[in-house]
Amino acid sequence: MKITIIGTGYVGLVTGACLAELGNDVFCLDVDQSKVDILNNGGIPIHEPGLDDVVARNRAAGRLQFSTDVAASVAHGDVQFIAVGTPPDEDGSADLQYVLAAARNIGRHMDGFKVVVDKSTVPVGTADKVSAAIADELAKRGKNEGFSVVSNPEFLKEGAAVEDFMRPDRIVIGHDQTTEGLRAHALMKKLYAPFNRNHERTYWMDVRSAEFTKYSANAMLATRISFMNELANLADKVGADIEAVRHGIGSDPRIGHSFLYAGCGYGGSCFPKDVQALERTARDYDQDLLILRAVEQVNDFQKHVLGKKVVKRFGDDLSGKHFAVWGLAFKPNTDDMREASSRVLIGELVRRGATVAVYDPVAMKEAERVLKLDFADDAKLFDRISFAANPMAALGDADALAIVTEWKAFRSPDFDRVKAALKNPVIFDGRNLFEPQVMADIGIEYHGIGRSILTRG
Ligand SMILES: NC(=O)c1ccc[n+]([C@@H]2O[C@H](COP(=O)([O-])OP(=O)(O)OC[C@H]3O[C@@H](n4cnc5c(N)ncnc54)[C@H](O)[C@@H]3O)[C@@H](O)[C@H]2O)c1
Numbered sequence: 001m002k003i004t005i006i007g008t009g010y011v012g013l014v015t016g017a018c019l020a021e022l023g024n025d026v027f028c029l030d031v032d033q034s035k036v037d038i039l040n041n042g043g044i045p046i047h048e049p050g051l052d053d054v055v056a057r058n059r060a061a062g063r064l065q066f067s068t069d070v071a072a073s074v075a076h077g078d079v080q081f082i083a084v085g086t087p088p089d090e091d092g093s094a095d096l097q098y099v100l101a102a103a104r105n106i107g108r109h110m111d112g113f114k115v116v117v118d119k120s121t122v123p124v125g126t127a128d129k130v131s132a133a134i135a136d137e138l139a140k141r142g143k144n145e146g147f148s149v150v151s152n153p154e155f156l157k158e159g160a161a162v163e164d165f166m167r168p169d170r171i172v173i174g175h176d177q178t179t180e181g182l183r184a185h186a187l188m189k190k191l192y193a194p195f196n197r198n199h200e201r202t203y204w205m206d207v208r209s210a211e212f213t214k215y216s217a218n219a220m221l222a223t224r225i226s227f228m229n230e231l232a233n234l235a236d237k238v239g240a241d242i243e244a245v246r247h248g249i250g251s252d253p254r255i256g257h258s259f260l261y262a263g264c265g266y267g268g269s270c271f272p273k274d275v276q277a278l279e280r281t282a283r284d285y286d287q288d289l290l291i292l293r294a295v296e297q298v299n300d301f302q303k304h305v306l307g308k309k310v311v312k313r314f315g316d317d318l319s320g321k322h323f324a325v326w327g328l329a330f331k332p333n334t335d336d337m338r339e340a341s342s343r344v345l346i347g348e349l350v351r352r353g354a355t356v357a358v359y360d361p362v363a364m365k366e367a368e369r370v371l372k373l374d375f376a377d378d379a380k381l382f383d384r385i386s387f388a389a390n391p392m393a394a395l396g397d398a399d400a401l402a403i404v405t406e407w408k409a410f411r412s413p414d415f416d417r418v419k420a421a422l423k424n425p426v427i428f429d430g431r432n433l434f435e436p437q438v439m440a441d442i443g444i445e446y447h448g449i450g451r452s453i454l455t456r457g
Helices: 010-021 033-040 051-060 070-076 097-109 126-140 161-166 179-196 207-238 242-250 271-284 290-302 305-314 341-351 364-374 391-395 415-421 436-442
Strands: 002-006 025-029 064-067 079-082 114-118 147-151 171-174 202-205 322-326 355-359 385-387 400-403 426-429 445-447
Touching: 002 010, 002 070, 002 097, 010 025, 010 051, 010 064, 010 079, 010 161, 025 070, 033 064, 051 064, 051 161, 070 097, 079 097, 079 179, 097 114, 097 126, 114 126, 114 179, 126 147, 126 207, 147 179, 147 207, 171 179, 171 207, 179 202, 202 207, 207 242, 207 271, 207 290, 271 290, 305 341, 305 400, 305 426, 322 341, 322 391, 341 355, 341 364, 355 391, 364 385, 391 415, 415 436, 436 445
Parallel strands: 002 025, 002 079, 025 064, 079 114, 114 147, 171 202, 322 355, 322 400, 355 385, 400 426, 426 445
Antiparallel strands: 147 171
């Protein structure tokens, strides 16, 4: 099938590459010339395990092309996927300007029937706005081409995106029951048939329910995290171990083990903005989503928890103190720094006068870029950050180590070397990677999240 992907970011590039891998002829469009140049020169603008091979293979086979040519992109695909960003607007709602710009481009150039797929995460009702934008552009051209807007939200996880796309838990597709909607259904069914060979994974529904499903999924996951974080903070006070509690409750099949990890808050490009956008949608309908408001408040608080623990241990004024930070990306296996908890901790440390040496296995370049922006108003704060070549190099002379991202490489360090490198053997573990008793036995002062069982009383 001939497919166009509009927006070649995390979702668009993975979608395009994976659909090409299945034999489709894929045209990826982006407005960012530098991104397109990188891809056309054989590079990959993001870090995503396994993606480079899939892209290289399908480019070489002539099934995957990258361009900034809008007219050519519209002409190419019978199915046009919109996978552009939907960042939060000032009021928390999803900013639809990129989605609607993409829709208008389709209306401006289309000739013949098109299925337009909203793959970006968009609020309920967006498909109607996309339809209206396309219809408006067609009317300006005096054209009456048929089209149907379908909702096909994406559930891939950064860091495992290729695997998630190729072996999805479920595919959600919303379409309407008009003649065009049924034609779209047939095309989408054909496109996704290879994913359903083993068993049917597609959930067909109306467009609004599909749009709502994506937000509901992210809201549920964010809720589980904030729930555990709030309990972890209490566990710290009452002297319980949140890790023991996690196992204790996760073994109940009604609860399950996934997504119950306490830590220093969730970040990334999805949970924070999607929770906010759903709250905003609810307010538009005069409803207050009380649980989600609390989920967000807990997460904002949680991103400061490591900083608070550092202050409790070393005092308000951290001038002259030096800290090592392991892990900068918002989660492992990605270089994505959007809303990363590391940015909050580093900000807190340098504003209190400390210097920090940071290390991340893949996000160093991206971290340098975003931290420079974070401290654009006060460049001397940025100067307090040094970027270490490896985890051990970050530790030299540090008063303590803080761990913010649960990269596998941090899970079993040589603790004797860690202890020897640090000025004080103190670890603030924002992801509960280590066991308090093991740390105590080695002689490392250990501050986890909800794990103060050994230090109570
Ligand atoms: N990143 C994730 O893990 C993830 C997972 C599921 C869903 N989503 C959703 O998918 C959407 C895209 O997210 P992302 O992380 O891939 O974003 P991204 O910022 O990585 O990529 C978006 C791309 O769209 C391009 N773009 C913007 N306007 C354009 C236009 N008019 N024409 C062509 N290209 C244009 C940008 O230059 C950029 O390269 C968002 O709605 C997001 O919420 C993201």
